[in-house]
Amino acid sequence: MHPYSGVLEVNLTALRHNWRVLQRRFCGAECGAVVKANAYGLGVVPVVGALAAEGCQNFFVANYAEAIEIKPFVAVNANIYVLQGCPAGMELGFQDAGLIPVLISKTMVERWCQHARPGAARCALKVNTGMNRLGLSASELLQCVANRDLWCDAVPIALMSHLACAEEVGHSMNDVQLQRFDEALRGVRRYFPAITASLANTAALFLDRRWHFDLARPGIGLYGGQSAMPGVEALREVVTLRLPVIQVQTIGVGESIGYGGTFCAQREMRVAVVRGGYADGVMRSLSNKAYGWWRGAIPMVGRVSMDSCAFDITDVALSEQPEEGDMIEVLGPNCSLVAQSSRAGTISYEVLTRLGERLQKHYVE
Ligand SMILES: *Cc1c(COP(=O)(O)O)cnc(C)c1O
Numbered sequence: 001m002h003p004y005s006g007v008l009e010v011n012l013t014a015l016r017h018n019w020r021v022l023q024r025r026f027c028g029a030e031c032g033a034v035v036k037a038n039a040y041g042l043g044v045v046p047v048v049g050a051l052a053a054e055g056c057q058n059f060f061v062a063n064y065a066e067a068i069e070i071k072p073f074v075a076v077n078a079n080i081y082v083l084q085g086c087p088a089g090m091e092l093g094f095q096d097a098g099l100i101p102v103l104i105s106k107t108m109v110e111r112w113c114q115h116a117r118p119g120a121a122r123c124a125l126k127v128n129t130g131m132n133r134l135g136l137s138a139s140e141l142l143q144c145v146a147n148r149d150l151w152c153d154a155v156p157i158a159l160m161s162h163l164a165c166a167e168e169v170g171h172s173m174n175d176v177q178l179q180r181f182d183e184a185l186r187g188v189r190r191y192f193p194a195i196t197a198s199l200a201n202t203a204a205l206f207l208d209r210r211w212h213f214d215l216a217r218p219g220i221g222l223y224g225g226q227s228a229m230p231g232v233e234a235l236r237e238v239v240t241l242r243l244p245v246i247q248v249q250t251i252g253v254g255e256s257i258g259y260g261g262t263f264c265a266q267r268e269m270r271v272a273v274v275r276g277g278y279a280d281g282v283m284r285s286l287s288n289k290a291y292g293w294w295r296g297a298i299p300m301v302g303r304v305s306m307d308s309c310a311f312d313i314t315d316v317a318l319s320e321q322p323e324e325g326d327m328i329e330v331l332g333p334n335c336s337l338v339a340q341s342s343r344a345g346t347i348s349y350e351v352l353t354r355l356g357e358r359l360q361k362h363y364v365e
Pocket of ligand 1: 034036083162200201202203217218219220221
């Protein structure tokens, strides 16, 4: 019997394949990897280990704690970029650890430069090109780079921006942001001609090469969660989630299933109840909408509970009915992450990052 809520299998071979596809097929120059939020919930240490072994040299995390966690597992000359920059008072800590903050405001740039120690203060600059989330405005950026006094010891090595609508091929925002980024880059290169340009997330790598620039920052595509775009079929599923059956019920016509009685049996049914509910990341919005897989697709019936949910197995051949201890796939080759996320009314990013602590993680090569 399985002591865990379920088993989350992370296929590191598929992960490495995905990074190679993104690197070789799409990138003009370098392909990094975004491993923030515990590598989108999959476990940052094994993920970073696998990507480093594949040759990845540029890692992106959200904050200092995430950067420190991966540092022992990347090559000594690898770059660790911290996407939310350097909080006030952390400048020396960042420099001691050799981290590269992505500076997102004029005050953050000034603070970084004031605290810069010679040879230790590499940084990236983020320009806001229209997403209006983080970044310096174009004019603040130019003021900063033109101010030679700022850059005695600090060294900007990369200019970054982030696309808001990259998943929508042909969206006018993509052109607007590309044009603004190009312009900002031309301005910055008057002062720092060798600066690396980084714009593309996963989706932007499936736009044409004009959006790729020097250093790409894919996240979700590595983990098999990029939604449909031309070319995306070259990426593989990475995650399989299987939940153990804890009871099989036979219920009569007119009986309902689960909280709220939201599913009502129109025929005599066999129902497999599995261990794993919304506390494990099986999103409650999947109630009556998801499919599991056991010798074929089996519909979820009733609401997702905290620790369990149920599947209709009436149509599975009698000789093949699942029993207590059998594992029902809810994400994986037969239940694609993207399709299941869309049934949950959300995106694969949220489904992955919610996968719970009670799941046992297996890493397979
Ligand atoms: C999360 C993030 C990425 C990765 O985006 P994906 O869509 O997962 O490829 C890239 N750049 C920035 C700034 C991010 O925050």
